[in-house]
Amino acid sequence: EALADKHGASTAGDTPMMPEGSTPALSPQGVPYTELSHYINADGQHIFSRYWKPSGSPRALMFIVHGAGEHCCRYDDLAQILTALNFLVFSHDHVGHGQSEGERMTIHDFHIFVRDNIQHLDLMKKQYPDLPIFMCGHSMGGAIAILTVDERPDDFSGLILISPLVLPSPQSATSFKVFAAKLLNYVLPNLSLGSIDPSFVSRNKKEVEAYTTDPLVYHGGMKVSFGVQLLNATSRVEKALPLFKVPVLLFHGTLDKLCDIRGSHVMIDTIQSEEKTLKVYEGAFHALHKELPEVTSSVFQEIESWLQQKLGGTGSSNIV
Numbered sequence: 001e002a003l004a005d006k007h008g009a010s011t012a013g014d015t016p017m018m019p020e021g022s023t024p025a026l027s028p029q030g031v032p033y034t035e036l037s038h039y040i041n042a043d044g045q046h047i048f049s050r051y052w053k054p055s056g057s058p059r060a061l062m063f064i065v066h067g068a069g070e071h072c073c074r075y076d077d078l079a080q081i082l083t084a085l086n087f088l089v090f091s092h093d094h095v096g097h098g099q100s101e102g103e104r105m106t107i108h109d110f111h112i113f114v115r116d117n118i119q120h121l122d123l124m125k126k127q128y129p130d131l132p133i134f135m136c137g138h139s140m141g142g143a144i145a146i147l148t149v150d151e152r153p154d155d156f157s158g159l160i161l162i163s164p165l166v167l168p169s170p171q172s173a174t175s176f177k178v179f180a181a182k183l184l185n186y187v188l189p190n191l192s193l194g195s196i197d198p199s200f201v202s203r204n205k206k207e208v209e210a211y212t213t214d215p216l217v218y219h220g221g222m223k224v225s226f227g228v229q230l231l232n233a234t235s236r237v238e239k240a241l242p243l244f245k246v247p248v249l250l251f252h253g254t255l256d257k258l259c260d261i262r263g264s265h266v267m268i269d270t271i272q273s274e275e276k277t278l279k280v281y282e283g284a285f286h287a288l289h290k291e292l293p294e295v296t297s298s299v300f301q302e303i304e305s306w307l308q309q310k311l312g313g314t315g316s317s318n319i320v
Protein backbone atom coordinates (compact mmCIF):
# COMPACT_ATOMS: atom_id res chain seq x y z
CA GLU A 1 0.00 0.00 0.00
CA ALA A 2 1.73 3.21 -1.08
CA LEU A 3 1.84 5.86 1.65
CA ALA A 4 -0.20 9.00 1.08
CA ASP A 5 1.78 12.11 1.96
CA LYS A 6 0.16 15.18 3.55
CA HIS A 7 -1.26 16.26 0.19
CA GLY A 8 -3.06 13.01 -0.19
CA ALA A 9 -0.71 12.21 -3.03
CA SER A 10 0.54 8.71 -2.57
CA THR A 11 4.26 8.39 -3.03
CA ALA A 12 5.90 5.11 -3.60
CA GLY A 13 8.52 5.90 -1.01
CA ASP A 14 8.03 2.58 0.68
CA THR A 15 8.19 0.50 -2.47
CA PRO A 16 11.40 0.82 -4.51
CA MET A 17 9.99 2.35 -7.70
CA MET A 18 13.34 2.17 -9.40
CA PRO A 19 16.54 0.30 -8.63
CA GLU A 20 19.53 2.44 -7.61
CA GLY A 21 20.94 4.61 -10.36
CA SER A 22 17.97 4.37 -12.73
CA THR A 23 16.16 7.54 -13.83
CA PRO A 24 12.97 8.57 -11.95
CA ALA A 25 9.60 8.38 -13.73
CA LEU A 26 9.13 11.56 -15.78
CA SER A 27 5.89 13.35 -16.69
CA PRO A 28 5.07 13.75 -20.42
CA GLN A 29 6.66 17.21 -20.06
CA GLY A 30 9.88 15.66 -18.69
CA VAL A 31 9.38 16.62 -15.02
CA PRO A 32 10.33 13.93 -12.43
CA TYR A 33 7.21 12.78 -10.60
CA THR A 34 9.20 13.06 -7.36
CA GLU A 35 8.72 16.84 -7.87
CA LEU A 36 4.99 16.64 -8.69
CA SER A 37 2.09 15.78 -6.38
CA HIS A 38 0.60 12.61 -7.79
CA TYR A 39 -0.88 9.24 -7.01
CA ILE A 40 -0.27 5.90 -8.67
CA ASN A 41 -3.39 4.39 -10.27
CA ALA A 42 -4.35 0.71 -10.43
CA ASP A 43 -2.39 0.34 -13.69
CA GLY A 44 0.77 1.74 -12.05
CA GLN A 45 0.52 5.03 -13.94
CA HIS A 46 1.48 8.34 -12.30
CA ILE A 47 -1.60 10.57 -12.08
CA PHE A 48 -0.72 14.25 -11.57
CA SER A 49 -2.87 15.67 -8.77
CA ARG A 50 -3.52 19.24 -7.66
CA TYR A 51 -4.64 20.75 -4.31
CA TRP A 52 -5.88 24.27 -3.61
CA LYS A 53 -5.99 24.84 0.17
CA PRO A 54 -7.94 27.56 2.01
CA SER A 55 -6.08 29.80 4.48
CA GLY A 56 -8.33 28.61 7.34
CA SER A 57 -9.28 25.06 8.21
CA PRO A 58 -11.44 23.64 5.41
CA ARG A 59 -15.17 23.16 5.98
CA ALA A 60 -15.76 21.01 2.85
CA LEU A 61 -13.99 19.33 -0.08
CA MET A 62 -14.58 20.04 -3.78
CA PHE A 63 -13.44 17.45 -6.34
CA ILE A 64 -13.06 19.07 -9.80
CA VAL A 65 -13.19 16.78 -12.88
CA HIS A 66 -11.80 18.16 -16.18
CA GLY A 67 -12.91 17.30 -19.72
CA ALA A 68 -11.48 15.65 -22.82
CA GLY A 69 -8.06 16.85 -23.95
CA GLU A 70 -7.70 19.50 -21.22
CA HIS A 71 -6.22 19.37 -17.69
CA CYS A 72 -7.00 20.30 -14.08
CA CYS A 73 -4.84 23.45 -13.95
CA ARG A 74 -7.43 25.12 -16.22
CA TYR A 75 -9.66 25.27 -13.12
CA ASP A 76 -7.48 27.64 -11.12
CA ASP A 77 -10.05 30.49 -11.30
CA LEU A 78 -12.89 28.29 -10.07
CA ALA A 79 -10.65 26.80 -7.36
CA GLN A 80 -9.76 30.30 -6.07
CA ILE A 81 -13.47 31.14 -5.71
CA LEU A 82 -13.96 27.94 -3.72
CA THR A 83 -10.94 28.27 -1.41
CA ALA A 84 -12.33 31.73 -0.52
CA LEU A 85 -15.39 29.83 0.78
CA ASN A 86 -13.03 27.66 2.85
CA PHE A 87 -13.26 24.66 0.52
CA LEU A 88 -10.25 22.47 0.04
CA VAL A 89 -10.27 21.89 -3.73
CA PHE A 90 -8.63 18.87 -5.32
CA SER A 91 -8.34 17.47 -8.81
CA HIS A 92 -6.09 15.44 -11.10
CA ASP A 93 -5.23 15.03 -14.77
CA HIS A 94 -6.99 11.97 -16.18
CA VAL A 95 -4.74 9.26 -17.58
CA GLY A 96 -3.54 10.31 -21.06
CA HIS A 97 -4.08 14.00 -20.21
CA GLY A 98 -1.97 16.95 -19.06
CA GLN A 99 0.86 15.98 -16.70
CA SER A 100 -0.33 12.41 -16.11
CA GLU A 101 1.11 9.36 -17.79
CA GLY A 102 -0.62 7.51 -20.60
CA GLU A 103 -0.89 7.80 -24.36
CA ARG A 104 -2.58 11.15 -25.18
CA MET A 105 -6.40 11.02 -25.10
CA THR A 106 -6.42 7.24 -25.32
CA ILE A 107 -8.57 4.98 -23.13
CA HIS A 108 -9.74 1.45 -23.73
CA ASP A 109 -12.52 1.60 -21.15
CA PHE A 110 -14.20 4.82 -19.99
CA HIS A 111 -14.62 3.30 -16.53
CA ILE A 112 -10.87 3.75 -15.93
CA PHE A 113 -11.54 7.47 -15.50
CA VAL A 114 -14.20 6.65 -12.87
CA ARG A 115 -11.93 4.09 -11.14
CA ASP A 116 -9.10 6.64 -10.83
CA ASN A 117 -11.61 9.22 -9.54
CA ILE A 118 -12.73 6.85 -6.80
CA GLN A 119 -9.13 6.13 -5.82
CA HIS A 120 -8.45 9.87 -5.39
CA LEU A 121 -11.75 10.30 -3.53
CA ASP A 122 -10.79 7.53 -1.09
CA LEU A 123 -7.33 9.07 -0.55
CA MET A 124 -8.95 12.40 0.37
CA LYS A 125 -11.65 10.81 2.54
CA LYS A 126 -8.86 9.20 4.55
CA GLN A 127 -7.14 12.58 5.01
CA TYR A 128 -10.33 14.55 5.77
CA PRO A 129 -12.82 11.96 7.12
CA ASP A 130 -15.32 14.45 8.58
CA LEU A 131 -15.77 16.94 5.73
CA PRO A 132 -18.70 16.97 3.29
CA ILE A 133 -17.59 16.36 -0.30
CA PHE A 134 -18.90 18.03 -3.45
CA MET A 135 -17.95 17.32 -7.06
CA CYS A 136 -17.82 19.66 -10.07
CA GLY A 137 -17.45 18.22 -13.56
CA HIS A 138 -17.22 19.88 -16.98
CA SER A 139 -18.10 18.24 -20.33
CA MET A 140 -16.60 14.73 -20.48
CA GLY A 141 -15.63 15.43 -16.84
CA GLY A 142 -19.36 15.82 -16.18
CA ALA A 143 -20.00 12.29 -17.43
CA ILE A 144 -17.11 11.00 -15.27
CA ALA A 145 -18.55 12.92 -12.29
CA ILE A 146 -22.08 11.52 -12.80
CA LEU A 147 -20.72 7.96 -13.00
CA THR A 148 -18.48 8.51 -9.93
CA VAL A 149 -21.41 9.81 -7.85
CA ASP A 150 -23.55 6.97 -9.20
CA GLU A 151 -21.03 4.49 -7.74
CA ARG A 152 -20.57 6.36 -4.43
CA PRO A 153 -23.88 8.24 -3.85
CA ASP A 154 -23.38 8.38 -0.06
CA ASP A 155 -19.99 10.09 -0.39
CA PHE A 156 -21.31 13.28 -1.97
CA SER A 157 -23.35 16.21 -0.63
CA GLY A 158 -23.89 17.70 -4.09
CA LEU A 159 -22.86 17.69 -7.74
CA ILE A 160 -22.21 20.72 -9.96
CA LEU A 161 -22.16 20.15 -13.73
CA ILE A 162 -20.95 22.70 -16.28
CA SER A 163 -22.24 21.69 -19.76
CA PRO A 164 -21.90 17.97 -19.01
CA LEU A 165 -21.63 15.27 -21.64
CA VAL A 166 -24.99 13.48 -21.27
CA LEU A 167 -25.99 13.25 -24.93
CA PRO A 168 -23.45 13.52 -27.77
CA SER A 169 -24.04 16.74 -29.70
CA PRO A 170 -25.16 16.28 -33.32
CA GLN A 171 -22.46 18.78 -34.35
CA SER A 172 -19.42 17.08 -32.80
CA ALA A 173 -20.78 13.54 -32.93
CA THR A 174 -22.65 13.60 -36.22
CA SER A 175 -24.65 10.45 -36.86
CA PHE A 176 -22.11 9.65 -39.57
CA LYS A 177 -19.24 10.01 -37.04
CA VAL A 178 -21.10 7.83 -34.55
CA PHE A 179 -21.79 5.18 -37.17
CA ALA A 180 -18.24 5.41 -38.53
CA ALA A 181 -16.73 5.30 -35.04
CA LYS A 182 -18.55 2.11 -34.09
CA LEU A 183 -17.72 0.41 -37.37
CA LEU A 184 -14.13 1.66 -37.68
CA ASN A 185 -13.35 0.84 -34.05
CA TYR A 186 -12.74 -2.75 -35.14
CA VAL A 187 -10.48 -1.97 -38.06
CA LEU A 188 -8.98 1.51 -37.54
CA PRO A 189 -9.34 2.41 -33.85
CA ASN A 190 -6.60 5.02 -34.08
CA LEU A 191 -8.10 6.84 -37.03
CA SER A 192 -8.72 10.50 -36.17
CA LEU A 193 -12.28 11.83 -36.01
CA GLY A 194 -10.86 15.35 -36.14
CA SER A 195 -9.91 17.60 -33.25
CA ILE A 196 -12.08 19.80 -31.02
CA ASP A 197 -12.71 23.14 -32.75
CA PRO A 198 -11.33 25.74 -30.29
CA SER A 199 -13.88 28.33 -31.48
CA PHE A 200 -16.63 26.05 -30.13
CA VAL A 201 -15.14 26.17 -26.60
CA SER A 202 -16.09 29.79 -25.82
CA ARG A 203 -17.20 33.15 -27.30
CA ASN A 204 -14.42 34.74 -25.24
CA LYS A 205 -11.56 35.25 -27.69
CA LYS A 206 -8.99 35.43 -24.88
CA GLU A 207 -10.14 32.06 -23.56
CA VAL A 208 -10.05 30.53 -27.05
CA GLU A 209 -6.50 31.86 -27.41
CA ALA A 210 -5.53 30.47 -23.99
CA TYR A 211 -6.95 27.07 -24.96
CA THR A 212 -5.21 27.07 -28.35
CA THR A 213 -1.80 28.05 -26.95
CA ASP A 214 -1.94 25.88 -23.79
CA PRO A 215 0.86 23.27 -24.10
CA LEU A 216 -0.89 20.99 -21.59
CA VAL A 217 -4.01 20.79 -23.76
CA TYR A 218 -4.06 17.99 -26.36
CA HIS A 219 -4.85 19.53 -29.75
CA GLY A 220 -4.54 16.34 -31.81
CA GLY A 221 -7.41 14.46 -33.40
CA MET A 222 -9.85 12.43 -31.36
CA LYS A 223 -9.27 8.74 -31.99
CA VAL A 224 -12.17 6.57 -33.14
CA SER A 225 -11.57 4.38 -30.07
CA PHE A 226 -11.86 7.42 -27.78
CA GLY A 227 -15.07 8.53 -29.49
CA VAL A 228 -16.52 5.07 -28.96
CA GLN A 229 -15.67 5.27 -25.25
CA LEU A 230 -17.43 8.63 -25.07
CA LEU A 231 -20.50 7.01 -26.62
CA ASN A 232 -20.23 4.22 -24.02
CA ALA A 233 -20.12 6.93 -21.36
CA THR A 234 -23.30 8.63 -22.62
CA SER A 235 -25.22 5.34 -22.56
CA ARG A 236 -23.92 4.53 -19.04
CA VAL A 237 -24.94 8.04 -17.92
CA GLU A 238 -28.45 7.64 -19.33
CA LYS A 239 -28.85 4.35 -17.40
CA ALA A 240 -27.66 6.03 -14.18
CA LEU A 241 -29.96 9.07 -14.28
CA PRO A 242 -33.27 7.50 -13.14
CA LEU A 243 -31.64 6.37 -9.86
CA PHE A 244 -29.80 9.63 -9.23
CA LYS A 245 -30.67 11.29 -5.91
CA VAL A 246 -27.79 13.64 -5.04
CA PRO A 247 -28.52 17.43 -5.19
CA VAL A 248 -27.53 18.77 -8.62
CA LEU A 249 -26.72 22.26 -9.95
CA LEU A 250 -26.56 22.20 -13.76
CA PHE A 251 -25.38 24.87 -16.22
CA HIS A 252 -25.66 24.81 -20.01
CA GLY A 253 -25.33 27.31 -22.89
CA THR A 254 -27.98 27.36 -25.62
CA LEU A 255 -25.36 27.59 -28.40
CA ASP A 256 -23.17 24.76 -27.08
CA LYS A 257 -21.94 22.82 -30.13
CA LEU A 258 -19.79 20.32 -28.17
CA CYS A 259 -22.28 18.89 -25.67
CA ASP A 260 -25.96 19.09 -26.57
CA ILE A 261 -28.03 21.19 -24.13
CA ARG A 262 -30.81 18.60 -24.63
CA GLY A 263 -28.68 16.32 -22.44
CA SER A 264 -29.05 18.70 -19.49
CA HIS A 265 -32.81 18.94 -20.05
CA VAL A 266 -33.01 15.13 -20.13
CA MET A 267 -30.95 15.00 -16.92
CA ILE A 268 -32.96 17.57 -14.97
CA ASP A 269 -36.22 15.83 -16.00
CA THR A 270 -35.00 12.30 -15.20
CA ILE A 271 -33.04 12.44 -11.92
CA GLN A 272 -34.90 11.83 -8.66
CA SER A 273 -32.92 14.46 -6.69
CA GLU A 274 -35.20 16.66 -4.57
CA GLU A 275 -32.84 19.60 -5.10
CA LYS A 276 -32.06 20.07 -8.79
CA THR A 277 -31.48 23.34 -10.66
CA LEU A 278 -30.69 23.95 -14.35
CA LYS A 279 -29.41 27.42 -15.29
CA VAL A 280 -29.56 28.04 -19.06
CA TYR A 281 -27.35 30.76 -20.59
CA GLU A 282 -28.82 32.20 -23.82
CA GLY A 283 -26.27 32.38 -26.62
CA ALA A 284 -23.45 30.92 -24.55
CA PHE A 285 -21.03 28.32 -25.95
CA HIS A 286 -19.48 25.31 -24.17
CA ALA A 287 -17.04 26.24 -21.38
CA LEU A 288 -19.32 28.48 -19.27
CA HIS A 289 -16.55 28.88 -16.65
CA LYS A 290 -14.44 30.40 -19.43
CA GLU A 291 -17.09 32.32 -21.32
CA LEU A 292 -17.83 36.06 -21.68
CA PRO A 293 -17.34 37.83 -18.31
CA GLU A 294 -21.06 38.30 -17.61
CA VAL A 295 -21.67 34.55 -18.09
CA THR A 296 -18.70 33.30 -16.09
CA SER A 297 -19.26 35.71 -13.20
CA SER A 298 -22.92 34.65 -13.07
CA VAL A 299 -21.94 30.96 -13.05
CA PHE A 300 -19.44 31.53 -10.22
CA GLN A 301 -22.00 33.52 -8.20
CA GLU A 302 -24.62 30.78 -8.64
CA ILE A 303 -22.09 28.16 -7.52
CA GLU A 304 -21.14 30.23 -4.47
CA SER A 305 -24.69 30.81 -3.27
CA TRP A 306 -25.73 27.19 -3.98
CA LEU A 307 -22.79 25.89 -1.91
CA GLN A 308 -23.35 28.39 0.91
CA GLN A 309 -26.98 27.28 1.05
CA LYS A 310 -25.94 23.59 1.06
CA LEU A 311 -23.48 24.17 3.90
CA GLY A 312 -26.02 26.26 5.82
CA GLY A 313 -23.32 28.93 5.65
CA THR A 314 -23.57 32.70 5.92
CA GLY A 315 -24.06 34.76 2.76
CA SER A 316 -26.90 34.80 0.29
CA SER A 317 -28.95 31.84 1.49
CA ASN A 318 -32.41 33.36 1.09
CA ILE A 319 -34.48 32.00 3.97
CA VAL A 320 -38.04 33.25 3.43
Ligand SMILES: O=C1N[C@]2(CO1)C[C@H](C(=O)N1CCC(COc3ccc(F)cc3Cl)CC1)C2
Binding pocket: 066, 067, 068, 069, 070, 138, 139, 140, 141, 165, 167, 168, 169, 172, 173, 177, 178, 181, 193, 196, 201, 211, 222, 227, 228, 230, 231, 234, 258, 259, 286, 287, 290
Ligand atom coordinates in the same frame (compact mmCIF):
# COMPACT_ATOMS: atom_id res chain seq x y z
O1 LIG B 1 -12.73 23.87 -21.75
C1 LIG B 1 -12.72 22.84 -22.47
N1 LIG B 1 -13.75 21.98 -22.62
C2 LIG B 1 -13.37 20.89 -23.41
C3 LIG B 1 -12.05 21.32 -24.02
O2 LIG B 1 -11.66 22.45 -23.22
C4 LIG B 1 -14.36 20.30 -24.41
C5 LIG B 1 -13.91 18.92 -24.05
C6 LIG B 1 -14.88 17.76 -23.85
O3 LIG B 1 -14.83 17.16 -22.78
N2 LIG B 1 -15.81 17.43 -24.81
C7 LIG B 1 -15.98 18.13 -26.09
C8 LIG B 1 -15.95 17.19 -27.26
C9 LIG B 1 -16.99 16.09 -27.11
C10 LIG B 1 -16.90 15.18 -28.30
O4 LIG B 1 -17.91 14.18 -28.17
C11 LIG B 1 -17.84 13.10 -29.06
C12 LIG B 1 -17.02 13.07 -30.18
C13 LIG B 1 -17.03 11.95 -31.01
C14 LIG B 1 -17.85 10.87 -30.70
F1 LIG B 1 -17.86 9.79 -31.49
C15 LIG B 1 -18.68 10.90 -29.59
C16 LIG B 1 -18.67 12.03 -28.78
CL1 LIG B 1 -19.70 12.10 -27.38
C17 LIG B 1 -16.74 15.35 -25.83
C18 LIG B 1 -16.75 16.29 -24.61
C19 LIG B 1 -13.32 19.53 -22.78
